[in-house]
Amino acid sequence: QEYVGIKMEVVEWSPAAKEAIDGKVGGRKVFLVPATLRPETMYGQTNCFVGPTLKYGVFAINDSEAYVVSHRGARNMAFQGLSPTRGEVIQLLEIDGASIVGTRVKAPLGIIPEVYVLPMESVKATKGTGVVTSVPSDSPDDYITTQELRKKAEYYKVDPKWLDFELIPVLSTAKYGNLTAIEVCKELKIQSPKDAKALADAKEIAYKEGFYGGTMVIGDFAGEPVQDAKPKVRAQLIDMGLAVPYAEPEGLVMSRSG
Numbered sequence: 118q119e120y121v122g123i124k125m126e127v128v129e130w131s132p133a134a135k136e137a138i139d140g141k142v143g144g145r146k147v148f149l150v151p152a153t154l155r156p157e158t159m160y161g162q163t164n165c166f167v168g169p170t171l172k173y174g175v176f177a178i179n180d181s182e183a184y185v186v187s188h189r190g191a192r193n194m195a196f197q198g199l200s201p202t203r204g205e206v207i208q209l210l211e212i213d214g215a216s217i218v219g220t221r222v223k224a225p226l227g228i229i230p231e232v233y234v235l236p237m238e239s240v241k242a243t244k245g246t247g248v249v250t251s252v253p254s255d256s257p258d259d260y261i262t263t264q265e266l267r268k269k270a271e272y273y274k275v276d277p278k279w280l281d282f283e284l285i286p287v288l289s290t291a292k293y294g295n296l297t298a299i300e301v302c303k304e305l306k307i308q309s310p311k312d313a314k315a316l317a318d319a320k321e322i323a324y325k326e327g328f329y330g331g332t333m334v335i336g337d338f339a340g341e342p343v344q345d346a347k348p349k350v351r352a353q354l355i356d357m358g359l360a361v362p363y364a365e366p367e368g369l370v371m372s373r374s375g
């Protein structure tokens with residue numbers, strides 16, 4: 118799978134992360150790096166997600182930058198030019214997902230320029246980098262999870278102010294209008310992140326409708342079909358140094374080597 122890794126630069130660490138990281142990154146800029154297949158939706162980022170029970174590492178990419186990703190993500194990156202020595206990772210420290218929550222990061226191309234890191238229990242350690250950027254206008258998982266966090270902020274240990282945002286229309290489709298995720302969740306009557314099966318269906322529907330039937334309503338390619346805008350936004354992000362190409366090895370290779 119050809120993802121893009123979005124470089125979400127840390128602006129302010131949560132107190133727990135600050136304590137863990139202090140003195141260990143050697144002056145490097147640190148980025149959370151979610152893998153996405155939907156670069157054209159980056160205008161609508163409202164937050165970032167990590168798995169609260171997952172382990173992450175802060176990995177040196179070179180002398181000036183470090184990325185927060187899963188160990189698996191870092192290992193893949195090390196074979197794609199994203200490490201000082203090919204195939205070798207340099208982990209500066211390990212950190213729990215739960216401690217990263219509350220960190221403030223930049224959202225490249227985002228209408229909301231800085232967003233918070235929030236917990237999402239369904240983040241898979243076995244996919245991408247284990248970090249996810251959230252676009253609740255177009256991703257049913259992101260929409261339902263942010264709604265759930267709002268309802269039970271105390272339980273999830275999140276400050277309601279981290280969720281103080283509105284959805285941003287990014288693309289419009291004839292069938293669902295310009296907030297596809299809300300409409301698809303309504304249609305499938307999805308109430309909770311625990312409706313995993315329905316959410317998987319919703320993702321499929323939202324993805325297809327957006328890609329084949331969507332028109333951009335924001336950004337440099339407003340008015341263009343999503344299919345045309347997607348590679349252009351991707352290239353723009355990479356050219357601006359705001360993202361890096363990130364490929365996921367397929368099937369056999371990964372299942373054999375872990």
Ligand code: ZZB
Nearest residue numbers: 153154155158240241244245247249252255256320323324
């Ligand atoms: C931003 C975004 C905007 C995404 C959207 C989707 C949508 P796929 O097709 O199943 O591979 N993702 C990435 N890594 C993980 C992970 N470890 N655990 C859970 N979710 C993850 O899905 C790729 C998408 O799943 C990625 O693209 C990422 O969210 C999420 F409007 O990034 B996406 C209808 C989907 N819309």
